[in-house]
Amino acid sequence: xxxxxxxxxxxxxxxxxxxxxxxxxxxxxxxxxxxxxxxxxxxxxxxxxxxxxxxxxxxxxxxxxxxxxxxxxxxxxxxxxxxxxxxxxxxxxxxxxxxxxxxxxxxxxxxxxxxxxxxxxxxxxxxxxxxxxxxxxxxxxxxxxxxxxxxxxxxxxxxxxxxxxxxxxxxxxxxxxxxxxxxxxxxxxxxxxxxxxxxxxxxxxxxxxxxxxxxxxxxxxxxxxxxxxxxxxxxxxxxxxxxxxxxxxx
Amino acid sequence: xxxxxxxxxxxxxxxxxxxxxxxxxxxxxxxxxxxxxxxxxxxxxxxxxxxxxxxxxxxxxxxxxxxxxxxxxxxxxxxxxxxxxxxxxxxxxxxxxxxxxxxxxxxxxxxxxxxxxxxxxxxxxxxxxxxxxxxxxxxxxxxxxxxxxxxxxxxxxxxxxxxxxxxxxxxxxxxxxxxxxxxxxxxxxxxxxxxxxxxxxxxxxxxxxxxxxxxxxxxxxxxxxxxxxxxxxxxxxxxxxxxxxxxxxx
DNA sequence: CGAGCGTTTGATCGGTGTCAAGGATCGTGG
DNA sequence: CCACGATCCTTGACACCGATCAAACGCTCG
Numbered sequence: 144x145x146x147x148x149x150x151x152x153x154x155x156x157x158x159x160x161x162x163x164x165x166x167x168x169x170x171x172x173x174x175x176x177x178x179x180x181x182x183x184x185x186x187x188x189x190x191x192x193x194x195x196x197x198x199x200x201x202x203x204x205x206x207x208x209x210x211x212x213x214x215x216x217x218x219x220x221x222x223x224x225x226x227x228x229x230x231x232x233x234x235x236x237x238x239x240x241x242x243x244x245x246x247x248x249x250x251x252x253x254x255x256x257x258x259x260x261x262x263x264x265x266x267x268x269x270x271x272x273x274x275x276x277x278x279x280x281x282x283x284x285x286x287x288x289x290x291x292x293x294x295x296x297x298x299x300x301x302x303x304x305x306x307x308x309x310x311x312x313x314x315x316x317x318x319x320x321x322x323x324x325x326x327x328x329x330x331x332x333x334x335x336x337x338x339x340x341x342x343x344x345x346x347x348x349x350x351x352x353x354x355x356x357x358x359x360x361x362x363x364x365x366x367x368x369x370x371x372x373x374x375x376x377x378x379x380x381x382x383x384x385x386x387x388x389x390x391x392x393x
Numbered sequence: 394x395x396x397x398x399x400x401x402x403x404x405x406x407x408x409x410x411x412x413x414x415x416x417x418x419x420x421x422x423x424x425x426x427x428x429x430x431x432x433x434x435x436x437x438x439x440x441x442x443x444x445x446x447x448x449x450x451x452x453x454x455x456x457x458x459x460x461x462x463x464x465x466x467x468x469x470x471x472x473x474x475x476x477x478x479x480x481x482x483x484x485x486x487x488x489x490x491x492x493x494x495x496x497x498x499x500x501x502x503x504x505x506x507x508x509x510x511x512x513x514x515x516x517x518x519x520x521x522x523x524x525x526x527x528x529x530x531x532x533x534x535x536x537x538x539x540x541x542x543x544x545x546x547x548x549x550x551x552x553x554x555x556x557x558x559x560x561x562x563x564x565x566x567x568x569x570x571x572x573x574x575x576x577x578x579x580x581x582x583x584x585x586x587x588x589x590x591x592x593x594x595x596x597x598x599x600x601x602x603x604x605x606x607x608x609x610x611x612x613x614x615x616x617x618x619x620x621x622x623x624x625x626x627x628x629x630x631x632x633x634x635x636x637x638x639x640x641x642x643x
Numbered sequence: 644c645g646a647g648c649g650t651t652t653g654a655t656c657g658g659t660g661t662c663a664a665g666g667a668t669c670g671t672g673g
Numbered sequence: 674c675c676a677c678g679a680t681c682c683t684t685g686a687c688a689c690c691g692a693t694c695a696a697a698c699g700c701t702c703g
Contacts, residue, residue: 192629210535213625216543220535232528235521237635240532263524267517271485274513274524278482281527282490284534285460285470292541292586293466296659327681336542341659343683359668375463379442385487546691577649591691593651609700 150179150252153226153314154200158272160386168268175262177254182206188243188251189230197253198234201227204249205325209333210241219334221283222246222307222325225314231277234259246325279382286380291336294375299335300345301374304355308364309378320364349373400429400502403476403564404450408522410636418518425512427504432456438493438501439480447503448484451477454499455575459583460491469584471533472496472557472575475564481527484509496575529632536630541586544625549585550595551624554605558614559628570614599623 155172158164164172179202182188188206189195201223208220208229220241223229233239234256263270283306290302308319317323324331328346332339349355354369355362364370371377405422408414414422429452432438438456439445451473458470458479470491473479483489484506513520533556540552558569567573574581578596582589599605604619605612614620621627 208535210539212539212543213548214544218539218542220538232531235525236528236532236632237638238629238632240630240632241535260521263521264517267514267520270517270520270524271510271513274520274527275485277524277531278486278527281482281531281534282486284531284538285458285491287538288470288534288541289460289462289468291538292468293462294464298463329681338660339682340661340684344659347683379488380490382486382488382490388487579649588692589650590652590693594691597651 148173150202151175151177151200153202154228154252157226157228157314158269158276161272161275162386163268164272165268168266171262171266172269175254176258177252179250179252182245182249182251184245184247186245188245188249189233189239191239191242193239194237195230195233195239196256198231198256198259199229199243200252200254201225201229202250202252205246206243206249206251207246207326207330207334208241208243217333218336219330220287221280222310222334224310224325225316228273228276231259231273246330282380282382296335296337296341296345297348298374299337300331300342301349301354301370302376303331303335303374304362304364305367305371305374305376305378306381309381309383313381313383320367322362324360324362398423400452401425401427401450403452404478404502407476407478407564408519408526411522411525412636413518414522415518418516421512421516422519425504426508427502429500429502432495432499432501434495434497436495438495438499439483439489441489441492443489444487445480445483445489446506448481448506448509449479449493450502450504451475451479452500452502455496456493456499456501457496457576457580457584458491458493467583468586469580470537471530472560472584474560474575475566478523478526481509481523496580532630532632546585546587546591546595547598548624549587550581550592551599551604551620552626553581553585553624554612554614555617555621555624555626555628556631559631559633563631563633570617572612574610574612 151173155169158172159169188199191210203225206223206229208223210218210220212218229243230239263273290299294302307324308322311317311322312319326334328342329339332342335342337345346355346357349370350357354364354366354373356365357363401423405419408422409419438449441460453475456473456479458473460468460470462468479493480489513523540549544552557574558572561567561572562569576584578592579589582592585592587595596605596607599620600607604614604616604623606615607613
């Protein structure tokens with residue numbers, strides 16, 4: 144008989160959390176045509192202005208989305224990890240409005256855009272789940288806007304660390320309060336709209352105050368309450384609760 | 394016979410631009426149950442942390458989405474105008490992660506969340522069109538992130554003015570290069586993450602340089618090329634072209 | 644005509660950026 | 674296993690953009 148390829152399982156798991164997928168839906172997701180590709184660190188997966196023919200799902204490793212501005216500055220827009228459907232929007236909008244680049248070595252599944260569109264139409268429940276995922280994406284962008292626009296350096300960094308911790312835990316890569324930072328201080332800086340020099344000072348301050356501790360790239364959140372307070376962090380915007388609620392109702 | 398209520402027409406027009414809606418789809422959109430409500434300036438339409446029972450569509454006037462941070466700061470996340478489906482995400486995520494408030498007097502259509510969900514499932518083409526609209530939303534958030542994170546005051550303000558001009562034109566409320574600013578300098582400041590004092594100085598500089606001219610709330614873009622250059626503005630992120638392309642292909 | 648809100652302007656302050664140099668760590672090849 | 678170069682981290686001195694504070698001005702609408 145036909146044995147389904149399981150490489151898309153992490154993405155399916157994430158979609159299933161919304162609780163509306165039947166067995167046929169799940170099978171259809173796993174049956175999406177795709178090929179797995181390995182990217183080395185710092186490689187481009189999508190470049191701004193391209194019209195990608197494939198959408199990509201993260202299987203392992205970390206990647207980011209970013210934009211370059213006129214004077215050469217870079218703004219990192221989001222961080223992606225196992226199970227994330229990184230550039231789903233390209234399948235529906237056509238032109239990429241930002242670039243996607245790896246942070247670490249990554250395994251990525253490339254799915255033809257057309258297959259994604261067809262699946263969304265043929266199986267509305269799957270389409271809705273993917274839609275909900277992109278809505279959470281949007282919510283995270285909004286929180287980042289508030290973070291970068293209206294918080295000071297210490298809060299911005301603390302907020303990002305809280306988010307990374309929670310998201311890593313939610314996909315089962317380390318714990319919320321102890322994980323490997325997948326990015327350099329330069330990259331952290333471009334994520335929170337500071338300079339790497341200032342991120343460095345901010346991290347050391349948080350460490351001096353006993354809120355976090357670090358060694359190499361591994362980060363430990365010594366006092367989650369303090370860090371969340373410093374970062375004005377409230378996990379609501381990740382909509383983890385809403386996902387559970389939706390699943391229970393279904 | 395049954396005469397359809399046409400108040401949702403502006404929203405339908407916007408969805409139709411994606412080019413995939415049949416006659417039955419369009420009728421179903423117009424048939425969405427709803428009631429029209431008038432809001433005065435500065436009124437809340439949705440508050441953060443609520444679980445709204447209705448999604449709202451802008452029929453006239455202007456509104457905004459915003460978040461408050463711990464120290465009392467406010468970040469405006471987006472500006473909404475005729476035809477915008479403002480808080481579609483609440484229909485699918487449950488808890489509002491931000492507030493919606495009017496800028497001017499507004500007419501708003503309130504649609505039960507459940508009706509929106511049912512329509513998206515029953516008519517996948519409509520669901521896709523709504524999805525695409527929210528994807529453009531996401532693209533605008535990303536551009537704002539880059540704007541606020543990596544551009545200086547002059548560029549930020551110029552960029553916002555360009556965006557407003559284009560969007561107003563695209564929904565037929567004034568021209569791209571001459572329109573009524575729907576917001577105070579205080580609100581402009583919270584949209585571009587500056588203080589109103591600095592926004593004021595920046596606007597006067599742009600005026601002194603002959604890039605724009607103002608009288609009361611009405612704004613004229615004297616030199617679009619200069620303003621776009623100053624704002625590092627490239628309209629690609631609004632995906633207006635992609636929308637036309639999609640419509641032609643369909 | 645007065646109250647309230649929004650705009651304008653000046654003086655000063657402070658958080659982050661910039662520049663520069665040295666130190667640590669990592670990957671790679673001999 | 675060590676040497677080397679490249680990348681990343683750390684630190685200090687100083688500059689500057691935009692914030693803050695304060696006050697006056699001008700509309701608009703009772």
